[in-house]
Amino acid sequence: MKFRSTLAVSALALGLAGAASAQQTLVYCSEGSPEGFDPALYTAGTTFDASSHTVYNQLVEFETGTTNVVPGLAESWEVSEDGTQVTFTLREGVQFHSNDMFTPSRDFNADDVIHTFERQGGEGSWEYYNAMSMPDLIESIEKVDDMTVRFNLTRPEAPFIANMAMDFASIVSAEYAQAMEEAGTPEMVNQQPIGTGPFVFEDYQTDAVIRYSKNQDYWKSDEPKVDNLVFAITPDASVRLQRLQAGECHVMPYPNPADVESIRENDDLDLLEQEGLNVGYLAYNTTQEPFDDPQVRKALNMAIDKEAIIDVIFGGQAEQAKNPIPPTMWSYNEEIEDDPYDPEQARQMLEEAGVEDLSMKIWAMPVQRPYNPNARRMAELIQEDFSEVGVDVEIVSYEWGEYLERSSAEDRDGAVLLGWTGDNGDPDNFLAVLLGCDGVGGANRAQWCNEEFDSIVQEAKTVSDQSERADMYEEAQAIFKEQAPWATIAHSVVFMPVRSEVEGYIVHPLGGHLFDTVSINQD
Amino acid sequence: MLKFFLSRLGTFIPTFLGVTLISFAFIRVLPGDPIIVMAGERGLSQERYEALRSQYGFDQPLYVQFWEYFTGVLQGDLGTSFVTNRPVWDEFFSLFPATLELSICAIIIAIALGLPAGVIAAVYRGKFFDRALMSTALIGYSMPIFWWALLLIIVFSGNLGWTPVSGRMGLLYFFDDVTGFMLIDSLLSGQEGAFGSAVHHLILPSIVLATIPLAVIARQTRSAMLEVLSEDYIRTARAKGLSPGRVNGLHALRNAMIPVITVIGLSVGTLLAGAILTETIFSWPGIGKWMVDSIFRRDYPVVQGGLLMIAVMVMFVNLIVDLLYGLINPKIRKR
Numbered sequence: 093m094k095f096r097s098t099l100a101v102s103a104l105a106l107g108l109a110g111a112a113s114a115q116q117t118l119v120y121c122s123e124g125s126p127e128g129f130d131p132a133l134y135t136a137g138t139t140f141d142a143s144s145h146t147v148y149n150q151l152v153e154f155e156t157g158t159t160n161v162v163p164g165l166a167e168s169w170e171v172s173e174d175g176t177q178v179t180f181t182l183r184e185g186v187q188f189h190s191n192d193m194f195t196p197s198r199d200f201n202a203d204d205v206i207h208t209f210e211r212q213g214g215e216g217s218w219e220y221y222n223a224m225s226m227p228d229l230i231e232s233i234e235k236v237d238d239m240t241v242r243f244n245l246t247r248p249e250a251p252f253i254a255n256m257a258m259d260f261a262s263i264v265s266a267e268y269a270q271a272m273e274e275a276g277t278p279e280m281v282n283q284q285p286i287g288t289g290p291f292v293f294e295d296y297q298t299d300a301v302i303r304y305s306k307n308q309d310y311w312k313s314d315e316p317k318v319d320n321l322v323f324a325i326t327p328d329a330s331v332r333l334q335r336l337q338a339g340e341c342h343v344m345p346y347p348n349p350a351d352v353e354s355i356r357e358n359d360d361l362d363l364l365e366q367e368g369l370n371v372g373y374l375a376y377n378t379t380q381e382p383f384d385d386p387q388v389r390k391a392l393n394m395a396i397d398k399e400a401i402i403d404v405i406f407g408g409q410a411e412q413a414k415n416p417i418p419p420t421m422w423s424y425n426e427e428i429e430d431d432p433y434d435p436e437q438a439r440q441m442l443e444e445a446g447v448e449d450l451s452m453k454i455w456a457m458p459v460q461r462p463y464n465p466n467a468r469r470m471a472e473l474i475q476e477d478f479s480e481v482g483v484d485v486e487i488v489s490y491e492w493g494e495y496l497e498r499s500s501a502e503d504r505d506g507a508v509l510l511g512w513t514g515d516n517g518d519p520d521n522f523l524a525v526l527l528g529c530d531g532v533g534g535a536n537r538a539q540w541c542n543e544e545f546d547s548i549v550q551e552a553k554t555v556s557d558q559s560e561r562a563d564m565y566e567e568a569q570a571i572f573k574e575q576a577p578w579a580t581i582a583h584s585v586v587f588m589p590v591r592s593e594v595e596g597y598i599v600h601p602l603g604g605h606l607f608d609t610v611s612i613n614q615d
Numbered sequence: 616m617l618k619f620f621l622s623r624l625g626t627f628i629p630t631f632l633g634v635t636l637i638s639f640a641f642i643r644v645l646p647g648d649p650i651i652v653m654a655g656e657r658g659l660s661q662e663r664y665e666a667l668r669s670q671y672g673f674d675q676p677l678y679v680q681f682w683e684y685f686t687g688v689l690q691g692d693l694g695t696s697f698v699t700n701r702p703v704w705d706e707f708f709s710l711f712p713a714t715l716e717l718s719i720c721a722i723i724i725a726i727a728l729g730l731p732a733g734v735i736a737a738v739y740r741g742k743f744f745d746r747a748l749m750s751t752a753l754i755g756y757s758m759p760i761f762w763w764a765l766l767l768i769i770v771f772s773g774n775l776g777w778t779p780v781s782g783r784m785g786l787l788y789f790f791d792d793v794t795g796f797m798l799i800d801s802l803l804s805g806q807e808g809a810f811g812s813a814v815h816h817l818i819l820p821s822i823v824l825a826t827i828p829l830a831v832i833a834r835q836t837r838s839a840m841l842e843v844l845s846e847d848y849i850r851t852a853r854a855k856g857l858s859p860g861r862v863n864g865l866h867a868l869r870n871a872m873i874p875v876i877t878v879i880g881l882s883v884g885t886l887l888a889g890a891i892l893t894e895t896i897f898s899w900p901g902i903g904k905w906m907v908d909s910i911f912r913r914d915y916p917v918v919q920g921g922l923l924m925i926a927v928m929v930m931f932v933n934l935i936v937d938l939l940y941g942l943i944n945p946k947i948r949k950r
Contacts, residue, residue: 334768
């Protein structure tokens with residue numbers, strides 16, 4: 093379990109010194125400590141970077157840089173005519189890693205897949221599995237033969253395939269779990285992970301350093317490119333940048349927005365960027381007067397100066413949002429025209445709708461999120477915009493847990509600032525979760541239940557042809573725009589500063605950090 | 616002396632009980648349901664919510680939860696982290712040596728520089744030395760730790776390249792923890808250059824952490840010295856023809872030490888508070904950063920267990936300080 097290979101250690105020295113060497117070590121200055129190494133137990137991206145993206149594989153995976161689903165540990169899959177059976181054909185000859193306590197006696201097979209999901213159906217804090225409603229969806233899992241697994245679903249659900257690429261669906265070894273159970277140390281599965289992924293876990297010094305070595309038997313024969321991977325945990329963004337500049341690490345996530353310009357100008361660093369899979373919005377309570385009138389909502393939307401918000405809150409590093417899903421997602425409706433910023437017309441529309449002397453609350457989140465780095469300030473800007481059209485705004489805020497709870501209540505007043513970061517790259521994950529009738533009183537902060545919209549989104553789940561689904565979602569976005577339950581505000585841009593000798597790093601639209609394809613140019 | 620020790624120990628027990636209760640109550644009075652915070656924007660069903668509440672024991676009445684916690688503490692069991700599923704006790708002791716190492720270095724720097732600075736300032740009262748030292752101390756005391764740390768990093772690590780930016784050990788060295796103290800473990804590892812790397816990594820964080828206690832110690836030493844220097848017996852000593860070194864060093868400093876030791880004892884609390892920021896900036900894997908993460912994650916067992924352990928440490932140091940008074944000033948132990 094410890095990083096005992098002297099070869100690897102000396103390689104690390106060489107790698108950092110930049111000397112020409114056959115061995116390469118990539119150092120990633122990560123932003124925080126993983127909660128553990130069993131991704132199914134957690135929901136934080138920091139934990140996934142250190143576990144599901146390095147140590148594990150899933151049956152299917154997201155093609156790096158896109159949200160397209162491609163084969164992973166399953167070579168292929170087939171969906172039955174009625175959409176309720178999904179059969180995966182597994183990849184032959186894939187080996188699990190070994191450590192001091194465990195050496196696999198067989199290759200990866202159907203037992204591992206069944207173990208991975210069945211354990212999450214049992215007791216325990218399997219948060220993501222539950223959050224994605226998997227217990228309701230999966231009726232049973234069948235072993236057809238050693239290399240074929242069939243999932244019987246309770247209903248047709250097209251996004252199921254994308255769910256199988258998510259972090260909670262990382263395939264763990266049934267044999268390892270059993271061995272640890274027998275040894276009386278079941279927690280080792282979470283502390284000393286064994287997977288099939290590109291990197292083998294070596295050691296974790298709490299809150300300081302995580303070390304991995306290359307999986308020499310990885311089933312993608314040309315990956316990973318580097319021999320060692322080190323996560324140097326560095327919580328402060330300014331310090332991360334200093335380390336990157338000093339050459340103490342090669343890649344860092346989440347720079348301070350204020351540092352972006354100086355990174356761009358630094359010759360030793362490259363700045364990679366990509367629109368994040370997120371949306372920040374202001375959700376009216378569409379069940380309450382006067383916000384139950386789409387005209388009023390639209391008028392208020394037209395009173396918001398989004399350009400100013402992007403400049404002030406995001407330092408220009410975001411895109412104005414016109415749809416509830418981000419532009420990197422398939423089915424994004426390009427045709428939609430955003431409501432123009434026009435306070436004059438907004439005022440007129442409010443008058444026409446008979447709204448006078450309106451005072452309302454705007455809820456500002458107490459935390460920073462990629463989709464909204466400063467909700468308080470954003471609320472102030474909107475307050476000013478609304479006062480231009482004669483609407484008086486009171487800004488309210490609560491502690492985060494309270495905020496989430498109170499803002500879900502159906503009888504909540506005013507409009508709520510919130511947002512969403514996608515889980516699986518499927519439009520259903522935004523449209524159904526955030527705007528479907530089932531979400532009223534929960535994740536649907538607008539409490540908006542539009543029958544036409546909901547029936548399209550629900551039906552799209554049952555269709556397996558992606559282009560057909562895309563048409564349906566485009567139509568749903570048109571209804572959304574017309575009805576305006578939210579003011580769509582921004583999709584933030586994700587920045588990744590890397591040292592210029594780093595090659596092959598691709599920013600992942602789903603937000604994870606992956607190092608399989610990365611190499612270091614030592615010339 | 617034994618009676619004095621026992622009487623001090625007697626106050627230890629009610630304080631311990633109080634701290635146990637406060638550490639338990641503290642995290643629970645913070646607003647925000649830990650399960651809702653954990654679920655985030657996604658939310659969770661009522662059914663799932665209830666299941667998690669009972670899994671973590673939150674469905675029990677508070678007094679039952681407290682009793683379970685308290686009886687656990689008495690048996691040396693601080694509970695298990697909700698997040699990592701590791702015993703809080705294990706986590707604390709795997710991280711505490713890092714904080715202790717940093718704090719010891721910081722307090723050594725603070726005493727080694729603060730004491731002489733205070734004495735010099737008192738002896739040269741009103742002169743240039745005094746003014747310069749005391750204004751520097753005031754600046755040190757009022758400096759925001761965050762800003763000061765970043766400034767040092769940018770100058771010494773970024774521009775001059777003399778010290779590493781952050782961390783505890785160069786990434787090219789790797790060895791097993793024996794004592795948890797990097798300075799000792801690096802020597803034990805026998806790896807060439809490892810000890811040097813450990814020292815290098817300690818410099819900036821210890822300076823940052825030492826800054827506030829240093830300023831406090833210097834100012835306290837100065838005022839205590841000034842008071843003592845105006846006493847009759849000092850005048851007598853001078854009149855006897857003792858050298859200024861003997862008067863200031865032996866007669867005055869020893870008597871001025873009581874308030875100074877109090878301040879040093881109290882700085883231990885400040886050090887642990889300062890460690891939270893310093894550790895976060897310097898990516899120093901100690902208990903400060905661990906506590907902050909746990910508060911954000913609403914990891915109740917870690918927050919209450921960690922607070923309790925820190926409080927016990929501070930109480931322990933204060934007990935030692937009390938005993939030191941007795942050694943320095945026999946009058947106190949007779950009271």
